[in-house]
Amino acid sequence: MALFLPEFDLQRFNTLAIAARAQFYVAVTTHDEVLEALAFARERQLPVLPLGGGSNIVLADNYPGLVMHIKLRGIEPVAEDAQSVWVRAAAGENWHEFVQHCLMIGCYGLENLSLIPGSVGAAPIQNIGAYGVELQQRLSELSAVDIRSGLPVTFTAESCNFAYRDSVFKHSARDRYIITSVTFKLDRAVRPVLDYPSLRQQLQLEPDGGAPAEAHFSAQQIADAVIAVRQEKLPDPATTPNAGSFFKNPLVDAATFAALQQRYPDIVSYPQADGRVKLAAGWLIDRAGWRGYRAGDVAVHSEQALVITNPGRGSGASVLALADEITRSVFSQYGVTLELEPRVYPA
Ligand SMILES: Cc1cc2nc3c(=O)[nH]c(=O)nc-3n(C[C@H](O)[C@H](O)[C@H](O)COP(=O)(O)OP(=O)(O)OC[C@H]3O[C@@H](n4cnc5c(N)ncnc54)[C@H](O)[C@@H]3O)c2cc1C
CATH class of the missing domain: 3.30.43.10 (Uridine Diphospho-n-acetylenolpyruvylglucosamine Reductase, domain 2)
Structure with a gap:
């Protein structure tokens, strides 16, 4: 009961x-x-x-x-073939512990997502991603319960409509489902994804190094490198309250990017397949002078300007007021609108 x-x-x-x-x-x-x-x-x-x-x-x-x-718990392999294993995890499993469990049983593909806080059930909501890997590359399907009817529903990866930090659960399916379990398609063989400069540095790889060296890393070594980089750059919520990245990286069109690059030649950017350019929100905020800023209970993290912290355990209103100030300052400096990454309640 x-x-x-x-x-x-x-x-x-x-x-x-x-x-x-x-x-x-x-x-x-x-x-x-x-x-x-x-x-x-x-x-x-x-x-x-x-x-x-x-x-x-x-x-x-x-x-x-x-x-x-x-708090639903349980992890079990549900199918396999020569290359892959399908592993189902209940929504209440801790994400990082689940990733570690997968490594332990020889199922690979989630190692770059090590140490992301939170639960398995929340991972599809914003299609969690880190160090060049996104959940959508590994999610096979998920089970949910319709909040209104109590009936079970299955979502395939396709019906989740995944995009950068986005899914159907932020749009038409918002507030409509309780996710109860997620099934992942994982590899039996390790396929390292080591494109991120900080990860390459941690593993002592050349910035543009070749595949042969990369092939020697075990999935656990990659996970350990991800953990080390994260521990160095991100504040631990247990000691410094925070919600990770507070803003999404904004996407701008090519013309906007060209104009910005002329003004800021060292602007950090990631070209997208559709011709748009993703900007590093952390860089924009940092350059606007916010890193290390403190306003009463709340602050901007001194190592990573994308993270708002709440060292004084202030109210949600004070956290959002700081986020609003940052958003307005970034808009006035670059003409770029920042969007919040965490979900605000009550809406
Ligand atoms: C230090 C730090 C670092 C972070 N780094 C990253 C990162 O690298 N990449 C990244 O993508 N994110 C990152 N995050 C954000 C966060 O860890 C992820 O979004 C994570 O998936 C949230 O999980 P949670 O269980 O805490 O979700 P919650 O905060 O509990 O919930 C988030 C949303 O999901 C909904 N939800 C939760 N569980 C369910 C369920 N079972 N069914 C339906 N809806 C549900 C909630 O209603 C809410 O809307 C970071 C956060 C912190 C604090």
């Missing part, structure tokens, strides 16, 4: 450590408890917020509804 707790403080369940209350909170450990919680919300006409590790949300205020903490 699920236990519904009223007026529940969510401070230790979001990595920005924002103090805000849920009208009701429930931790669900079984499929039946998910259905029971949905029925509870339906009877009271409450909106439902599925919560994983709370590492990609900003609580702007108390949540007037039911926060459903997804």
